[in-house]
Every structure is written in C-alpha cells, then in structure tokens.
Amino acid sequence: MSQKIQTALISVYHKEGLEEILQELNNLRIKFISTGGTKDFIQSLGYECEAVEEVSGYPSILGGRVKTLHPKIFGGILYRRDNESDKKQVKSYDIPSIDLVIVDLYPFEETVGTGGSEEEIIEKIDIGGISLIRGAAKNYKDVLIVASKDQYKPLLDLIKEKQGLTTLDDRRWFAKEAFKVSSGYDTAIFNYFDGDQRTAFRQALNGGKQLRYGENPHQKGMFYGDFDEVFEQLHGKEISYNNLLDIDAAVSLIADFNETALAILKHNNACGMACRPTVKEAWEAALAADPVSAFGGIVVTNRPVDKEAAEAIHEIFFEVIIAPSYDKEALDILFQKKNRIILVLKSPEKATQLLQYRSVLNGVLVQDKNASVQTAEQLQVVTDVAPREHETGDLLFANVLVKHTKSNAIVLVKNKQLIASGTGQTSRVDALKQAIEKATTFHFDLKGAVMASDAFFPFPDCVEIAHQAGITAVIQPGGSIRDAESVEYCNQHGLAMVTTGVRHFKH
Structure with missing residues (x-):
C-alpha cells in the first residue's frame, strides 16, 4: 500500500549528501522536525524546521545525551495507523505523525580507529539514533527509515521517482537495511569492549565482503572479517573463497612450528612440508614430497623469503605465497606473475580465532580452536x-x-x-x-x-x-x-x- 510522506524527523551526524534530499522534500511540502546541528543545517538552507524540543516540550538535557528519547517522538513513529486505540492515544496526547526518519549515527568505529580516548569513544555510542532506527524499522508498515548516509542516494532516487509516495515493499527494504546498520553498530561496540579476548564471532562491520563466488562458480560467497588486520597483500588478483580457506589452513599449520619451516598446501591439506636451515632448502624438501599436487597450491613459511628462495619457488605455478617479509630482490622475482597473490602475515596472533564456527543444519557449531601441540x-x-x-x-x-x-x-x-x-x-x-x-x-x-x-x-x-x-x-x-x-x-x-x-x- 502506498503512503504519502508528510513529516520527516531528521537527526544525522554526516550532512554531506543531505542537501539535495532536503530540497526535494521541501518541494513536496514535507514538514521537517530536527535536533541541534541538523536543525541548524536545515534552517541554513532556508527551510522551516521545528525543533524536537518544541514537539516534546522538553529541552535537550545531560549534555545532549537525551534529546529525541520522548513519548511524543517515539509515539509519532511507532503508532499503528490502522489501530483505533493507537490513533485515539495519539490524538489525546497531541502526538505528531512521523512518516520518514533519517538518521546517521555517531561515528563510533571511526573514533576507535583514530585512537580516541575512552571517554571520547563512549560518548560516540549513539543512544537516541539507534533507538530511532529500531523504532522506525519496527513500524516499517507505516514509516520509512533511512539509517545511514550510505542510503541517502536510494532515498533520493525514491523521492524523485515517486514524488513522496512509498510502497510497503519500499519501506520493508529500507527497514532491512536499517537493521543491518544497527546490528553492525552493536557489533562494533561489542568488539571494542571485547578487546583482545576475541570471545565471539566478529562479523565484518560493513556487512561482509562480496567474493567472486563461493566454493564453486555457481555458489555465492561472502567473507565476514577484517582480512587487512592480519595480512598485507603486496601483489596479485582478488582473493577467492577457496584461497581464504587455504590461507587459513596454511597460517594455522605454520604457527605450530618454531624452526625454519615451509609448507605447500592443497585443499587445506599439506602436500609438502619440511624444516630446514634455510627457506630454499625447506622449499626443495617440501616440493619433493609431491611436486604434482604442489602445482597451483599455497606456499607458506615462517621466515623471510630471500632471493635464493624466491628463484626456486618461482619455477612452478602457485596461487598464493605467505611469509612474514620478503627481500626486495625476492619481490622482483615473485612479481613477475601478474595474478600471483603475495601476502605478508603481519599479525600472526590475529590470524586465527580462539573459537571456531561451522554452520550445520539450521544452526551453528562452536568449539575451541585446537591449540594443543605435544612436546x-x-x-x-x-x-x-x-x-x-x-x-x-x-x-x-x-x-x-x-x-x-x-x-x-x-x-x-x-x-x-x-x-x-x-x-x-x-x-x-x-x-x-x-x-x-x-x-x-x-x-x-x-x-x-x-x-x-x-x-x-x-x-x-x-x-x-x-x-x-x-x-x-x-x-x-x-x-x-x-x-x-x-x-x-x-x-x-x-x-x-x-x-x-x-x-x-x-x-
């Protein structure tokens, strides 16, 4: 069912990209309600805007920690338009109907990433914004929610195309995207408090990275995690689903060796491995175990790769090489293959989780990592x-x-x-x-x-x-x-x- 947007509540951190949306909404005579800096921005463009404080009858308090958290605001978002009891209460308490909510949350991740103090980081935990997102998304049958600046463009396209009308499918899609934003935001906060304990699965905060495909070309694939936190990719093509499985197996294996070691893996299993005084010698011994399976495999070592080792390794085709570092002369040799993936393992301690996860049936299995090494x-x-x-x-x-x-x-x-x-x-x-x-x-x-x-x-x-x-x-x-x-x-x-x-x- 199509509905006409009549009142928009706007409370955003990032204003970039908002100006054209406001212009289109104003042209459609949609009323604005806003807070603080966002209200000032709207008024600076020459548009009328009612302050949240005027609607609620209550000032912003606690240094801005409480602004939108009020029954008149959330009542206007959450009331069911087809529910007679809700409509009577809205009328009785003079609660305005809010049809569109535009929110962009405090930059919590960015503050953590730039090394903000504990106090600065905690203050960037958005309370009102996340509540507005969840409330509006819950009532998607009647309210359109835009939960991030990343959704400004889809909103603008929708407004231009439908001139302020939205369908149930439109509102449900934006609600889905809103819950994606809120779950990612909460995960970022959890990860901050979890710190080095790493006690739970840590999904990528941007919703995951789309891979070319999954295990086979007809399967879709995603990666949830921060690959760049563990590795630096110096060269080569985009890393695939199967590459990631082999890379995980490779770094888990090499982590259990203290001597100079090199392994060649294929389909998560070592087809060659040896400990020797030098990387080149380890390569030669590892390759000898199965030079057929080594073709197209993954090479991993726990020592820097020098020119001599690179010359030997370069002689066969392989997909990925992983090492703590490479000599310049070694890279000159290894770079000669355009698609060869060259990785620096920069954070071995972050390469594997303390817990391991596997999907089964309609659930997930969780177990401790097998960290047992016998002496x-x-x-x-x-x-x-x-x-x-x-x-x-x-x-x-x-x-x-x-x-x-x-x-x-x-x-x-x-x-x-x-x-x-x-x-x-x-x-x-x-x-x-x-x-x-x-x-x-x-x-x-x-x-x-x-x-x-x-x-x-x-x-x-x-x-x-x-x-x-x-x-x-x-x-x-x-x-x-x-x-x-x-x-x-x-x-x-x-x-x-x-x-x-x-x-x-x-x-």
Missing part, C-alpha cells in the same frame, strides 16, 4: 624400544602435521620432511595405504621413517602394514581397548611407539 616431555613410550632422538623429532613433526590433516589421517615423515600423507579416508588402513603408495610413487625410501595417526588404532593392522613398509616408530593418541595388540606387535618386531593422550580429529 617430547608429554610423550609416553609404550613399547620396549624407545624412539631414538632423531625419531622423536620426526614424531613430533609428524604429530603436528597430522593435527592439520583431514581425518582419517596418516602422516609419514623422515628427517623432518613430509614423505606422504593419507587424508580424508573412511578407513585408517586406507589412509595408510594411500600414504605408502604416494611415497612409493615419488621414490621415497620408507626405511627409518615414522608414522603419525590422528586417532587411535582400533586394530594392529596399521602397525603391521607400516612395519612391512620400513617404518620404525609410531605416534598416536592411544586409548583403544585393543591398544595392547598394537603394542605387542611393535615389541615383537622392534618398533617404537609413543602415545600422546590427545586425539586430533579434523572433519
């Missing part, structure tokens, strides 16, 4: 033979990798180099067989290698297969009612096994 002191030797020192290092390396590999997962490691992994299998035996087949394909000798499993062995079959392939040490959580069978096999054949007591499922 040599935490390993329990359960076999007669203990792992040798270098095997212990490989077992810990493998255990971190298997933590970041899709379940069911098996990881094979030798000399702190990923040899092969079995990922996302429905059977742990299948995961092991996949890993062994892959290692064989790329001509690795598994004699002296170690094996990590993300969960316990329900049967001794995995340790039997591993032993036959040449593996000499195993790390697993333990906890199976048949652990003794796997331990017994290891004892009979001279394998070392350690348990961690920590399962690392990753679904």
Whole structure:
C-alpha cells in the first residue's frame, strides 16, 4: 500500500549528501522536525524546521545525551495507523505523525580507529539514533527509515521517482537495511569492549565482503572479517573463497612450528612440508614430497623469503605465497606473475580465532580452536624400544602435521620432511595405504621413517602394514581397548611407539 510522506524527523551526524534530499522534500511540502546541528543545517538552507524540543516540550538535557528519547517522538513513529486505540492515544496526547526518519549515527568505529580516548569513544555510542532506527524499522508498515548516509542516494532516487509516495515493499527494504546498520553498530561496540579476548564471532562491520563466488562458480560467497588486520597483500588478483580457506589452513599449520619451516598446501591439506636451515632448502624438501599436487597450491613459511628462495619457488605455478617479509630482490622475482597473490602475515596472533564456527543444519557449531601441540616431555613410550632422538623429532613433526590433516589421517615423515600423507579416508588402513603408495610413487625410501595417526588404532593392522613398509616408530593418541595388540606387535618386531593422550580429529 502506498503512503504519502508528510513529516520527516531528521537527526544525522554526516550532512554531506543531505542537501539535495532536503530540497526535494521541501518541494513536496514535507514538514521537517530536527535536533541541534541538523536543525541548524536545515534552517541554513532556508527551510522551516521545528525543533524536537518544541514537539516534546522538553529541552535537550545531560549534555545532549537525551534529546529525541520522548513519548511524543517515539509515539509519532511507532503508532499503528490502522489501530483505533493507537490513533485515539495519539490524538489525546497531541502526538505528531512521523512518516520518514533519517538518521546517521555517531561515528563510533571511526573514533576507535583514530585512537580516541575512552571517554571520547563512549560518548560516540549513539543512544537516541539507534533507538530511532529500531523504532522506525519496527513500524516499517507505516514509516520509512533511512539509517545511514550510505542510503541517502536510494532515498533520493525514491523521492524523485515517486514524488513522496512509498510502497510497503519500499519501506520493508529500507527497514532491512536499517537493521543491518544497527546490528553492525552493536557489533562494533561489542568488539571494542571485547578487546583482545576475541570471545565471539566478529562479523565484518560493513556487512561482509562480496567474493567472486563461493566454493564453486555457481555458489555465492561472502567473507565476514577484517582480512587487512592480519595480512598485507603486496601483489596479485582478488582473493577467492577457496584461497581464504587455504590461507587459513596454511597460517594455522605454520604457527605450530618454531624452526625454519615451509609448507605447500592443497585443499587445506599439506602436500609438502619440511624444516630446514634455510627457506630454499625447506622449499626443495617440501616440493619433493609431491611436486604434482604442489602445482597451483599455497606456499607458506615462517621466515623471510630471500632471493635464493624466491628463484626456486618461482619455477612452478602457485596461487598464493605467505611469509612474514620478503627481500626486495625476492619481490622482483615473485612479481613477475601478474595474478600471483603475495601476502605478508603481519599479525600472526590475529590470524586465527580462539573459537571456531561451522554452520550445520539450521544452526551453528562452536568449539575451541585446537591449540594443543605435544612436546617430547608429554610423550609416553609404550613399547620396549624407545624412539631414538632423531625419531622423536620426526614424531613430533609428524604429530603436528597430522593435527592439520583431514581425518582419517596418516602422516609419514623422515628427517623432518613430509614423505606422504593419507587424508580424508573412511578407513585408517586406507589412509595408510594411500600414504605408502604416494611415497612409493615419488621414490621415497620408507626405511627409518615414522608414522603419525590422528586417532587411535582400533586394530594392529596399521602397525603391521607400516612395519612391512620400513617404518620404525609410531605416534598416536592411544586409548583403544585393543591398544595392547598394537603394542605387542611393535615389541615383537622392534618398533617404537609413543602415545600422546590427545586425539586430533579434523572433519
């Protein structure tokens, strides 16, 4: 149903873009009600404007904290035009009918961003404005709400097109946009008070970033978050939905290593990884694990990339490289590919949330981030033979990798180099067989290698297969009612096994 705008309540922080709207509204003989600086601005243009204080009969108090919060203002916005009781009360209390509300909130985010004092920031929490937005949006059947300067243009277009008339669909669309503004504003305030605790999902305050598409071209995709808070993009094309998934997996993995490390990821799993004295050496060892899968992957390292490393890495095609910094000569080389995404991880501590979220059914799953990393002191030797020192290092390396590999997962490691992994299998035996087949394909000798499993062995079959392939040490959580069978096999054949007591499922 179309309705004619007759009275507009206007209370805005940003006046830019408002002048043409006021001119059009004035031409349509729409009455203005306003406050403070906005009223002065309207009158400076030569238009009549009634002060909110004149309508309410009450002055602005508490240093301007209370101006519009009055029954005559909110009654004029919230009363239902088709409700006889509401209409009688409005008439009885001489409440004006308000059909259009234009609000632009105090710049809370901007004040936080410019390093304002606590007092300045708190004073930029808008109370009256946010209440006007919610009230008008709630009563969208009768009132048009414009909740931000970003909606000035759609309003102007509507006024020009329909000459002051609005339809229910028009008003409902503006109400939807208004609640988007109010929810984002409240989120910004929550984030400020939450500070470094980061206790809840922090949606992008501008409503999210539209991505080219989702996981596949026929799916829409959005990113809610502040990517620039964590990374600086030096080069390359627009980051995609799948890039973001791989980047998240990459930085989560590399964060668990203190030695010079480099990983190559594909579909969130490491297809190559190694710890070596230099980035170039780590690259060469990581690439050797699976040079086929490395094509088009994500490269991440926890050390600066120098010229020598860049020259080696540049030889194959990859989508993204992530590092804490790059030498100028390295960037000269890496920039040669136009679309290659080059990222600086500038805030590792902000790269991952303390809580993780996944949508399921008609709800959301929330869990703590898996921040558990085992140390040599935490390993329990359960076999007669203990792992040798270098095997212990490989077992810990493998255990971190298997933590970041899709379940069911098996990881094979030798000399702190990923040899092969079995990922996302429905059977742990299948995961092991996949890993062994892959290692064989790329001509690795598994004699002296170690094996990590993300969960316990329900049967001794995995340790039997591993032993036959040449593996000499195993790390697993333990906890199976048949652990003794796997331990017994290891004892009979001279394998070392350690348990961690920590399962690392990753679904």
